[in-house]
Amino acid sequence: MIKQFLKHKCNSKIKLFIAVICMFALVMSVSGCGNGNSGSDNTNSTQSTVATYKVNRGEFDWSGNEYTSVLPNQKEWNVSQYLVDDSRKCCSVIIDNSDLESTKQYVKSLEKTGVSTVKSQVTDDKKNPIFNYLGESDSYDISISYTGGITTISITKTK
Structure with a gap:
């Protein structure tokens, strides 16, 4: 029972960590993208x-x-x-x-x-x-x- 609880707890932390990394990557890609025209202000x-x-x-x-x-x-x-x-x-x-x-x-x-x-x-x-x-x-x-x-x-x- 305790083993399953710890395994579930670790999986939750890993999933949270991956979600945070994905969110950061999404924010960086959106903020780095313009309207597709790299030469424009x-x-x-x-x-x-x-x-x-x-x-x-x-x-x-x-x-x-x-x-x-x-x-x-x-x-x-x-x-x-x-x-x-x-x-x-x-x-x-x-x-x-x-x-x-x-x-x-x-x-x-x-x-x-x-x-x-x-x-x-x-x-x-x-x-x-x-x-x-x-x-x-x-x-x-x-x-x-x-x-x-x-x-x-x-x-x-x-x-």
């Missing part, structure tokens, strides 16, 4: 939020918006996705072909432009290195994270 607007989503590979213009125009451009990186949200005064850029060293070098180039480091943390695990960085300038806060070949840069306007 999708602008979603509500009463309080206007955000522009662009999912394109290599077509991001670093000087094309007020957030990334203040940052150095890492030419060998391919931008896979970006989000500009003017109502929240922020921009996020996802680079999918980066490595830990190029991300560290990018942070050094930021510091040369006057960005000061608030906090920096690196885990040099050979299999899965992780890098997190927080910086600030006179009018922007910058967050950079690297893991698994993906670098994410988030810029928030403070003034």
Whole structure:
């Protein structure tokens, strides 16, 4: 009796875990899909939020918006996705072909432009290195994270 109860309990947990994974995959696939036209801008607007989503590979213009125009451009990186949200005064850029060293070098180039480091943390695990960085300038806060070949840069306007 107890054996059957434990077996049923474990199966329920496994089913719940699989359901959560499937739900996460569904949400990610829906949020990553546009209208089938990968070259178009999708602008979603509500009463309080206007955000522009662009999912394109290599077509991001670093000087094309007020957030990334203040940052150095890492030419060998391919931008896979970006989000500009003017109502929240922020921009996020996802680079999918980066490595830990190029991300560290990018942070050094930021510091040369006057960005000061608030906090920096690196885990040099050979299999899965992780890098997190927080910086600030006179009018922007910058967050950079690297893991698994993906670098994410988030810029928030403070003034």
